[in-house]
Amino acid sequence: MESKGVFIFKNTLFYALVLLFLVALLMPFVWQFLTSIKPLTEIAAIPAKWFPSEINVDFYKNVFTKHPFARYLLNSFIVSLATTILSILVGASAAYALARLRFKGKTIMLMAILSISMFPTISTISPLYLILKNLNLLNTYAGLIIPYITFALPLSIWLLTNFFSQLPKGFEDAATIDGCSRAGIFFRIMLPLIKPATFSVALLVFINSWNEYIYALTFMTKDEMRTVPVGIALFPSNYELPWGDMAAASVVVTVPLILLVLIFQKNIISGLTSGGVKE
């Protein structure tokens, strides 16, 4: 048995490590937030002034007046929501078949879907660009939702298959004996059972779509059609780096995401880990 002194030392060391870890994790946000409320002169102070002498909200005003940032938020929201709904609607029926029904070629299907989820965006971008251009879909919401399905659908299928397969065996048999059709089993029994898991998948797909960059950069060339990540990345012009505006914009998008993560952390973690960890 170790002595009390050693125990206290070990404990202190442990919490010091945890604290260091937390500081490293959260420091960039804290710094960005402090920057966003500093007066312009204090942003450029050397040595750096960590805490502002007065609170300045001009940068937050700039974000919405100098840039169409509200529009970026709306664009991101519409595209991400539509992608999420579509990929879950289509994905759930495929996932049910993969998880619960017997048919030949199941392993190949699962492997194919997994491989598609690993397709690099860059490898499909030029044909998609040409297709969308020919269909006059560049700078439209559909022109972004369609490409987003390429990563959202495989992810939805993969995760939902995992969740469906965890339901107890024998549900289908009992329902079939009661005279329920396949569609009836799917819509009336299986879908309601998997509702909480669907929510986890929806959160993951939504966040992924919200954060997507390459497709959004390429297919939305008009300023008012840009999404949040592209909008922020294009804040800097050739002549100036508006650090204050960028800091404020980062805070505006980061805070809702942090809240989302804190409120739904259990769903997000279960979604993330079911993709990677299985018993």
Next chain:
Amino acid sequence: MEGKLPTSPLKNTHRKISKTSLEKKEARDAWIMMSPAIIILLLIAVYPIIRTFWISLHEMVLTDPSSGYPFIGLENYVKIFNDQRAMDSIIFTLKFTVVTVFFELLLGFGAALLMNKAFIGRGFVRASILVPWAIPTTVSALMWKFIYNDQYGLFNDILTRFHVIDSYQAWLSSSSGSFMALVITDVWKTAPFIALLTLAGLQMIPKELYESAKIDGANKFQIFLNITLPLVKYTVIVALLFRTLDAFRVFELITVMTGGANRTESLSVYAYNNLMKFLDFGYGSAMSMLIFGVVFLISLIYMKALGSKLTDF
């Protein structure tokens, strides 16, 4: 089924027929239910990849339609290996992938071991881990770019306060400084993801295993080596797969932080420049097919390592 002796040949035939017809119906239902997903994925993922490959076999510079976009076979691929800028981007991408994945694994695994202990505030730490993961890469790249700023960045400020450096450095204007800055930002953003996956794996190890090992007199190191490590191996391999693929495709982190300057152009960035800036679809497509090929190879290797564990539904 095979072990049972048939009581009567007639009954047996009857059962066999009904079973196969049921199975057939089940298989038919399965294909019907999968068909919307299959059709969509064929149209917007598989067809574009084939099309990219086809474009890569042509000389197709969009600014020069008079050329008629002739078929040139593998010439675009040969060009990659005679193009110094392309070779530099390949070397940078490989270096970046190896270094970031190494540190992410090391720190992520360490953090997971730390969080696997019960302590006050563990829930808070676990939730905070999701924060870097959830933020768009472009936003975190901008935040870090400001931290590395040569005059009023936090990085210089802290390092001089602790007397690690004597004078402020322009981190993003040298090749080694940019590389380090990119690695730190990527590790910050994604090591937490590895930690989270590993933690989930650690928590699935039955407590009884540790207890019986302790009773048998195993020391901490032996327990780690013989119980913890083999049992989270699978989880770590999956995390490694995701991270390697992502690191190899690195794009927005670089476009936002360095723009590819100071020898930090990744293969994806150079391919994108060829496609969308120089409008050289043929050459850019060859390069993006190269990325696809490598990514495909990496995932095959990992899937082989994981074996049936991946699809045992």
